[in-house]
Amino acid sequence: MYVKQPKLLEVKGLKKHFNVSEGFFKREKKYLYAVDGIDFFVKEGETLGIVGESGSGKSTTGNLIVQLIDPTEGQIIFDGVDLTTLSKKELRRKRADLQLIFQDPYSSLNPRMKVFDLIAEPLRTHQKLSSEQLHNQIVELMELVGLNPIYMNRYPHQFSGGQRQRIGIARAIALHPKLIVCDEPVSALDVSIQSQILNLLVKLQKELNLTYIFIAHGLPVVKHISDRIAVMYLGKIVELATKEQLFKNPKHPYTEGLMAAIPIPDPMLRDSKNEQLIEGDIPNPVNPPRGCPFHTRCKYAVDICKDELPVFQEKEKEHFVACHLVNKQ
Numbered sequence: 001m002y003v004k005q006p007k008l009l010e011v012k013g014l015k016k017h018f019n020v021s022e023g024f025f026k027r028e029k030k031y032l033y034a035v036d037g038i039d040f041f042v043k044e045g046e047t048l049g050i051v052g053e054s055g056s057g058k059s060t061t062g063n064l065i066v067q068l069i070d071p072t073e074g075q076i077i078f079d080g081v082d083l084t085t086l087s088k089k090e091l092r093r094k095r096a097d098l099q100l101i102f103q104d105p106y107s108s109l110n111p112r113m114k115v116f117d118l119i120a121e122p123l124r125t126h127q128k129l130s131s132e133q134l135h136n137q138i139v140e141l142m143e144l145v146g147l148n149p150i151y152m153n154r155y156p157h158q159f160s161g162g163q164r165q166r167i168g169i170a171r172a173i174a175l176h177p178k179l180i181v182c183d184e185p186v187s188a189l190d191v192s193i194q195s196q197i198l199n200l201l202v203k204l205q206k207e208l209n210l211t212y213i214f215i216a217h218g219l220p221v222v223k224h225i226s227d228r229i230a231v232m233y234l235g236k237i238v239e240l241a242t243k244e245q246l247f248k249n250p251k252h253p254y255t256e257g258l259m260a261a262i263p264i265p266d267p268m269l270r271d272s273k274n275e276q277l278i279e280g281d282i283p284n285p286v287n288p289p290r291g292c293p294f295h296t297r298c299k300y301a302v303d304i305c306k307d308e309l310p311v312f313q314e315k316e317k318e319h320f321v322a323c324h325l326v327n328k329q
């Protein structure tokens with residue numbers, strides 16, 4: 001079968017349960033269910049957005065994919081290989097193809113290193129370059145991300161937040177990765193700078209043929225950049241669809257709530273029905289609710305939602321949802 005956009009990444013049954021047992025003897029094992037059984041794929045060249053409230057497991061998902069942390073269970077099939085089965089040495093080679101752009105450009109860069117060394121670090125680790133080659137690469141990378149190479153001997157604190165994020169982006173693209181996980185890359189930046197960084201990421205994606213997983217806590221940011229969007233809640237994906245389908249026809253009550261949380265500038269355009277935001281707080285992931293993880297806050301919840309976990313199923317082409325009420329339709 002001819003597949004126009006092959007899958008670059010496929011995640012199956014992925015779980016990360018952090019051991020949060022208390023007490024010296026840790027007799028009572030306690031786990032925090034940060035990521036609790038998620039399935040999705042990312043096609044080559046696309047951007048998959050992941051949205052959800054703080055604490056829903058987005059960063060943990062990103063960290064699992066780039067191999068910063070090990071999964072409790074599940075498969076991460078990247079470029080045809082299950083990363084969870086690789087030896088440390090094999091993984092090290094693969095790691096160059098998988099990069100992460102951090103949320104906070106202030107704490108993610110070593111303050112004692114000059115820009116040159118910050119960007120050179122991944123190149124020195126993975127490639128053997130002469131000092132002239134290295135210098136040329138740094139100049140090229142700085143220009144590519146919109147930094148003037150004359151500043152290569154400056155330290156991170158001598159740059160603005162937006163410029164620091166450009167340094168983080170230069171580090172991430174230095175090894176020509178295939179996939180970059182962008183973990184809320186503009187959340188810590190001034191609103192005026194956010195679109196510049198988003199535009200840079202879009203430009204680099206085209207020029208370097210990159211695939212992105214783009215994490216954000218709200219829909220407005222991912223709407224701009226994503227081809228498809230996954231909505232996470234309490235360690236699970238509750239809905240996943242193309243951007244167009246998700247905005248036109250959100251099926252999960254949580255997605256509906258996130259949509260309502262998007263401020264509409266003109267009050268006359270507000271639909272009063274949509275005014276109802278999601279009430280209450282996200283439950284503690286150490287004691288997640290039985291049944292559907294969202295039932296404690298869902299205005300449509302019925303008995304079955306309290307007892308049974310809804311299946312994550314494809315309701316329409318490429319439109320997946322996990323909700324008893326939608327599944328019954």
Ligand code: ADP
Pocket residue numbers: 018020032033034052053054055056057058059060061285
């Ligand atoms: P998000 O990025 O969506 O805000 P995270 O993936 O950072 O969510 O966190 C999901 C849950 O996992 C949160 O409850 C968080 O406190 C917890 N968590 C994250 N990292 C760790 C860790 N290393 N040890 C214990 N709990 C963690």
Ligand code: MG
Pocket residue numbers: 058059060
């Ligand atoms: Mg996060």
